[in-house]
Amino acid sequence: MQTDATRPHAPATLRNREPILAVLRRVLPAEGLLLEIASGTGEHAAFMSPRLSPRLIWQPSEAHADALRDIDGHARAENCARVLPAIVLDVCGVDWPLSAAAAIFCCNMIHIAPWAAAEGLFAGAARVLPNGAPLILYGPFKRHGAHTAPSNQVFDAGLQAQDSRWGVRCLDTQVVPLAERSGFALDEIVAMPANNLIVIFRRRAPVPPSS
Ligand SMILES: C[S@@+](CC[C@H](N)C(=O)[O-])C[C@H]1O[C@@H](n2cnc3c(N)ncnc32)[C@H](O)[C@@H]1O
Incomplete structure (x- = not known):
C-alpha cells in the first residue's frame, strides 16, 4: 500500500496547479475524454479532475510503465472518480x-x-482530436527566438547540459510552425506565473484537395 510519503511529488505542481486549473475550466469541453500526456507524478490529474466538469473523464498517461503505479496512487488518495487508470503512451509512437x-x-x-x-x-494529437478540439500546452517558451526572462535562460542552459537534445522551445519559430504543419491553429496564449505560458491550439478541419 502506497502512502503519501512514498509517492513522488513534483513541487512545481503545487505552485502551478491553481493558475492552470483556472484556464482549463474555461477552455475544456464540458464532457468527453481529456487525455493528459506526460502525467509525471499524476498530481495534476488528482488535483484538477475533481474540480472540472463532472462529465469530463481524465485519462493520465506516461511514456514508461513504471510511472503508472504512482499516478494511480495519487488519484486513489484523492478519491478521484473521474480519473481512469494511467496508460503507457509514448508520443513518439505511431500507435497511440x-x-x-x-x-x-x-x-x-x-x-x-x-x-x-x-x-x-x-x-x-492530429490523429485523435476532432475538428475544433483543444491541444493545451504548458511550460516555458522563447518568443521570437529570445528568452522571456533570465531565469528561463538559466533553466534552458541547465536542460541542455543534461541532454543536448532538450531545451526551451521557441513558440513563434518552432512550435507554431510545427502545429500549423500538423493541422492545428494557434487559438490563445495565456501568461502564467514564473514566466510560463499556456498555449492553446485547435484542430483545424482538413483542407479538401483542390480539383
Ligand atoms: C518534467 S516532467 C512533467 C510531468 C508533469 N506533466 C508535470 O508538469 O509535473 C516531463 C515528463 O515528460 C515525459 N516524457 C518525456 N518524453 C516523453 C514521450 N516521448 N512521451 C510521453 N511522455 C514523455 C517524462 O516521462 C516526464 O514524466
Whole structure:
C-alpha cells in the first residue's frame, strides 16, 4: 500500500496547479475524454479532475510503465472518480493506445524531451482530436527566438547540459510552425506565473484537395 510519503511529488505542481486549473475550466469541453500526456507524478490529474466538469473523464498517461503505479496512487488518495487508470503512451509512437479524445493537455514535456517528442505530440494529437478540439500546452517558451526572462535562460542552459537534445522551445519559430504543419491553429496564449505560458491550439478541419 502506497502512502503519501512514498509517492513522488513534483513541487512545481503545487505552485502551478491553481493558475492552470483556472484556464482549463474555461477552455475544456464540458464532457468527453481529456487525455493528459506526460502525467509525471499524476498530481495534476488528482488535483484538477475533481474540480472540472463532472462529465469530463481524465485519462493520465506516461511514456514508461513504471510511472503508472504512482499516478494511480495519487488519484486513489484523492478519491478521484473521474480519473481512469494511467496508460503507457509514448508520443513518439505511431500507435497511440487510444483512437479518440475530446481534448489533450500536455504540461512541461516538450522542453524536457527531444524535439521528436513535440513532433510526435502534434502528429498523434492530429490523429485523435476532432475538428475544433483543444491541444493545451504548458511550460516555458522563447518568443521570437529570445528568452522571456533570465531565469528561463538559466533553466534552458541547465536542460541542455543534461541532454543536448532538450531545451526551451521557441513558440513563434518552432512550435507554431510545427502545429500549423500538423493541422492545428494557434487559438490563445495565456501568461502564467514564473514566466510560463499556456498555449492553446485547435484542430483545424482538413483542407479538401483542390480539383
Ligand atoms: C518534467 S516532467 C512533467 C510531468 C508533469 N506533466 C508535470 O508538469 O509535473 C516531463 C515528463 O515528460 C515525459 N516524457 C518525456 N518524453 C516523453 C514521450 N516521448 N512521451 C510521453 N511522455 C514523455 C517524462 O516521462 C516526464 O514524466
